[in-house]
Amino acid sequence: MELHLPLDLQQQLNAKFKGEVEYLVPLNELSYWKIGGLAQCVITPLSLDSLQEALAITSEFNEIPRIVIGDCSNLLFDDEGFNGVLIKIGDGLSKISVSENSIYCEAGAWVPEVAYRSYRNSLSGIEHICGIPGRIGGLVYMNGGSQRRGILENVDNVVVMSLKGEIRTIFSNEIIHSYRESPFQGEPVIIAAVTLKLETKSRAIVRNDMRKILSSRRKKFPRKLPNCGSVFLSNPAMYDVIGPPGFAIEKAGLKGVRKGNAQLSPLHANFIVNLGGASSSDVLYLIALARNTVKELTGFSMDCEVRYIRPDGEMMQAHTYTDSLDV
Template identity: 50%
Template sequence: MNSAGQLAALLSRELPGQVHEHVRLADVSRWRIGGPAAVFVEPTSSKAAARVMAIMAERPEPLFLMGDASNTLFDDAGFSGVIMRIGRNLSSYRITSNSIWAQAGIWVPRLASAAGDAGLSGIEHTIGIPGTLGGLIVMNGGSQRKGIGLNVKEVLCADEAGHMFRLDREACGFAYRTSSLQSRRVAILEATLELEHGQRRSIRRELLGILRERRGKFPQKLPNCGSTFLSDPEMYKHIGPPGRAIEEAGLKGLRKGGACISALHANFIINEGGATSDDVLGLIALIRNEVFQRTGYLMNCEVRHLSPEGRLRPAHEAAIERWPEPPLRIADS
């Protein structure tokens, strides 16, 4: 039995029925890109997830935590270690008065809709975000320049040794599209959100309005990872959002292999079929260079790239390493 098989067997003894080998990451990612993961774990309880953390703390193989992979570019070479998905197996929630307790794997639009049905307001802006609560909290994600951190009261985490502990909002260090959780080796398992009472009808109207707006602005039918580049406040003030800068550079519709800059929203890179991680990184390198030449601003990626060895970093850093000199526009077809 090879080392991956031995690791899978070890984890299976602790988490029967929750461990799989050689899972194709293209089948579980929002971008539909990625090679095989050596071991793939889907825990069915917070304690099981913490146990995986404890086991992997004693192992040399890398561990990557994922939710819906709505902000991750997996590499076509795959992943050599263990991927633990905190997803639909950990997606229960409970509403009490003006608070919601939820497991980190709950799908964000489901949670926003449930809050609205209960007449609770505050997270309407998340209704169109296709990800899990845990991932949203780590990134302090949201829309309309709002972040979920405003409503987080407390999170239950497991550290890399498998010890579970709680953090309040202040300890999470929320800032625009980031949190201190990004630099800590922890798994988010559960969270409690504080909301405000509102009128169900008006909340419902707002939810439906946000969904209509997103359908008109963003590509929905082809695989993508949402916004590729972060909105920089200084650039936003002088140039506008990344999508506008990319569009004004004349890059809408540009293709590299199976990847394409969306004609609907230029800050989205879509997979038109058979796109590779190199295709996406090539477009990122080209976009970044073209916008810089035009505006003087270097855009950084919101999307992160995961290497086969477990290195997670903003995708533009991987693109720069792959293409120190950005690919030429005329070569992309």
Template identity: 30%
Template structure:
């Protein structure tokens, strides 16, 4: 955001709060809220306004108000694949975690965007539905999973999603079918058009509960044995470069254990960066750039972040 945009926000801060208190309950509004409370990296500056709506109608009203008044709005799930800079986020940060319902009917699951995809995969198992086992270890929300077409161990959201109910920048509801969502490798129309996901529906297949559990147990064991879950992290940092694996390139560049500030390339899995000693978002960002530079020089391969990096740089 440019300096003029910041000045406008500061000038009208009291008025913005008054308007928000008219359209949504006061108890869902927090001012200057530290975002490190909501990210897996345990980093991040403050949000001017942090709102946690509990209904679709509240989300629509907030989005309509924000865009009608040129107020930046950022959508946040459970913060598992994101780095928020120390300067924080201007405008409104809209948390969707309160939209966390899970409903099951026959072979379909309908979930609010704030529900953890792990919980949705477990609900599918409990009702002997197969197709979401791949998600049993993905630490993200349903909204985030649709946003980036999350996947693991050969499965992805694209394989089983039926539709997503979204809000556009006018505050209008839109339903997108699987095809409409334009789901691709870590991408979707939700990203391209800055939509906010309210709920998603998944069509699954009947299966044997014990077989489903055994598959989930296997995937969980593979994940816990290979990934550095004992430290705060942002998950897999880089996208898979064509013809390569990011972790292998980083490992072969002798970068495991390389540390900048309090963040280092994991010794357990080179595709992860872990917060080992009160690291900052700046440490993460600097380490990402350094790894990109070394891998490019050594293998002539460009690594592109899978993790989202957002927010303002800290002021000197």
């Protein structure tokens, strides 16, 4: 892939934007799955002001797709890369401050650090996020968590920016959410900061609960090979009758099945691991195979947690794309 961003955009980014700008960035180095071709451009704002600046510059180029990313721990990029601008929210926007029962985090705050700060300050409510990678903005977007809980249960307010850089605060009573669903998934906004509301508890109890969660995660999940966590969402109706997706995939006889260098993990079938050099089409094939086989055998559909980003900038739950493939 060659660099084909408008020269005008490159000049403006190089001259006016105060964060980092990189061109032709290998996505297989950026993403947890270690998969993906080149992105035309990745910009990393260093502050809320610099994020606003980035949005102001790029919004003049409507035809260029823009997607906001955190640590790419829940994303599948295509081998053909991404023909647009990725706005990476990371360390430059990662302030955390604690006051009484709340924790304010900029969107780039690292999830393990947020969990650690809640423990250090004897604050309880988000023990279930310990062990989850990524940035708090991504976690809020996904309404991620564990133990069948989601981070939005503990959110007091979220500061969002429109794609033009306008800021607004949304309070918890306006945030309608359900299992792994947030209103931010349907809106073109960037999560800039989050305030979590928590309860005071003995630090020893918080630590103990976190330790138990971490130890159970270490036993259950593959840790040595690149992966994106759980690929499929738990479907509550299927859960009651059959069980979670990993169990359904295993019962369908697919645990350990390989396509190219991607594999439905022999440790936990709801994880797809990259054995080295897996392609996006290998992963998409396994997603289609698991979804179609479980549907045929049980009648239940498993939707994906993982988002797939097409080279043209379209982002979707990966099954939405694989449903159009002939597998």
